[in-house]
Amino acid sequence: MSGGFARYRAAMDEGRYLRVVNYHNTPASTADRLREELAAYAASFACVTLEDLDRFYATGEWGLDRPGFIPVFYEGYLNNATVAAPICEELGIVAWFPVITRFIDCPVPEQRAFADAHDIDLVEEELGSEQLAMTWDQVAQIAERHVVIPHTGSHEQISKVVTPADAEREIFAPRRAVEKVTGREAPGFVWLYGAPFGTSPEQDRAVLDAGYRYQISNTMIQRIA
Template identity: 75%
Template sequence: MTGNGFAQHRAALREGRYVRVVNYHNTPESMADALRHELAGYAASFDSVTLEHLDAFYATGRWPLERPGFIPVFYEGYLNNATVAAPICDELGLVAWFPIITRFLDCPVPEQRAFAEAHDITLVEEELSRDRLAMTWDDVAEIGQRHVVVPHTGSHEEIGRVRTAEDVEREIVRPRRDVERATGREAPAFVWLRGTEYGTSPVQDGWVRDTGYRYQISNTMIQRIA
């Protein structure tokens, strides 16, 4: 829709040619019933959007679904995203996107709480007594068979703090390699901390593009990287 005027956007909304993206973070067991109820409501009104649907739209300009699209997005790589959110999406036939902080998963279990607190990863009270807070790479491999797993940087990093070749390797390049190794599939998209959009900085944009990502997810859009 980028580049269209207000009239075109209004027509698209009226005709159901849009995607509803809903962002989640922690999904502890205590909210499983509420999450299931909410997602079931979306499943009743929207069509689940797959990566193939997005690719087809950007390739042809034609919307491939009969109803508006829906994408649930579960951020950070919390263990409860794997144990609670993913199974609920499976029950409802929804394809979800999981942007994961790869170094959170790599962090030794006894150090995960400290890592989370140092990297702006919010934890919920009911899980603080648990050993593991992040999903495992085996969880990523399992989720990646039905859903889309992408890097949310290596360390939950802001765009302006990635400046050196070492930063690029740690936050952009290695996370893609690690996700693809775990899932056996392409990691097609990248997400910065705070949802910075593509086009904000030519330097960082170039690093993301050169790494091979095809999409960038921001707070307001899913952008196709030329």
């Protein structure tokens, strides 16, 4: 135990760690604050790409001169596409966008009802907006510079996915949808409430069988394959 902690402490002291910062809604009113915050992270941390992560897990070599940083924008809100993604591109930051695929599929007039029924929080300034989710065209555009992954199909928690039909809807179909639209691999997966890999064997097996390589939880990005 002490040896493991010593290695962990040494990695932290040497800057061999990854800071993941979670965001959800990014309305226009927060654009200046978001830009300032992301710029501060970019000044102190190295932007970590998917290739950097893959190389680290393949070789054990950190390969960066500073601690790493990944911003993660959840749900698939329209304002993630119109506000967050352009700011990241302006600053040269690669972000991850876990999207709720059935939210994006939802017809625009039904998006408010879908959000209310699936624990998708909305901000007051956008309650009168008709469109709340990004389009699949915007997902494809974001994927040209960033990493797009499923955040389940319906914003579902791990304990509610118990049948093969549940797994198809929440785990398998979302990956196919993202990959079809983007033409790129969807390498990771995220549960509602950020459940980690390794706590629910049946659901873990479904995530692996779907082909995901990473899982984001509340405390880490796990290499699972």
